[in-house]
Amino acid sequence: MSLIANSVTKIYDKGRPSEVKAVDNVSLTVNPGEIYLLMGPSGSGKTTLITILGGLLSATEGVVTVNGEDITKLKENKLPKFRLNNIGFIFQSFNLLSALTATENVAVPLIAKGVSRKKSLEQARSLLKILGLENRSNNKPADLSGGEKQRVAIARALITDPAVLLADEPTANLDSKNGHEVMMKLCGIACEQNKSVIIVSHDSRIKEIAHKVLWVEDGKLTKEEEGNHKKVCPHENLV
Template identity: 50%
Template sequence: MTLSSMRISKFVGNGATPPLSTGRFAPATTKADLLPVQPLSHCNDSESAIAANGIRMEYRAGGHVQTVLQDINLTIQPGTIQLLMGPSGSGKTTLLSILGGILSPTDGHVSLLNTDITQLSKRKLAQFRLHNIGFIFQGFNLFDALTATENIAVALKMKGVKPRQARQEACYWLEEVGLGDKANHRPPNLSGGQKQRVAIARALAGNPPLIMADEPTAALDSHSGQAVIELLCTLAKENERTVLMVTHDPRIKRVADHVTYLEDGQLQPTDTLAEYEGGQSVLDESWPQSA
């Protein structure tokens, strides 16, 4: 067992509170402050974490058929950061929703961690998503009646985590995203950027092997956005999580392992990326290259 596995096993096994850092949004934070997670046991280096084959998505209304996605074939390896870029309306969020098992494609198959999720029943698919995917939505999707801590803890309790342990882990991740002092605040009393960080903490809690993020930095200022990307990079590079991120920010591709460009519902050749300059960056020019 690795040191990282021993530390996370100790935390998960006995409900002990991990040593809290000052948060990834504080200057003193280092990568060593991040709670280690268990490495993926679902797939090895020769297997894909995410695989889409022949994906097509159509919407029918009033006798008309609108094709949103067509001929999508995509493979993403474990422990990598994959960006999905393209102009607004190109189908990025739809594709992310299909890859995450939220939407069912008209045709094609999606395999996550060697499981064909397009063949699962609704109940089994819901359980698969719960235990294997951390979602970061643009709309936050927080419960207004719950505090920041409770919004995270309730998701953990759905996974079978005991209430005390769920609260401890929720507090840990709030510290990691710089919101330790907002633990008892409810969403109506948080700014848009703060709500986004609560949503990010919720997605990371429970150590899911897959992180799927839709514009995770859109509501954040440059400093907070940079810290979020650093955190996601650490999870991928040091803790073997796979990160799929939809973004308009061309500078984020400097930290990605792979970039896929989508336009008019189709994947485009890699050289098309050189021509893409959409969106305003939230990251400064000094954002480091991926290790």
């Protein structure tokens, strides 16, 4: 099932002198197995747009459909459960819980879904291993580097196997080697697990793994370009 935005607009502080049109009439469709890269200057509305697509912020106008469900119409008490089951979100600022270890942070969404604590922690540990954090899994966020925290946040977004994965600057805190590894992991996950992925980034290397690159300026989609995904993805032939 796809991720579809139809004429989405977000106006902050509507009607006040500080009013800002952060997202302006954006429409897009990301099919399963596709990775879209959103690029654009600081303040152009990228975070606002994916936050709306992830059901974490309401749009002023427009419709967002995830897995066939119009999330703009979902009642507030239904939205958290829908998000938990369908959307993985990697925040620009990680949003890890400081009192919990890396493993516990990753396990939180599974525990919230009702999976036993033991099983959730086991799955969290194996996902952290895949992301190269085997030896850091008992550390709390304060004792992790920026790149390690980034990978914990990625694992937490993936643990529930969501159909839609949204990532805000997922490689911003990673050096080029780790950045490349994370990129290729996201690439493989999108293909093999048929996820609809949107990555917001200033990192033009992500064009390599994207099917499509969209430019955002002043809240509008202004340009579209093919990415290199088909050329580089080692998983492309597997699906």
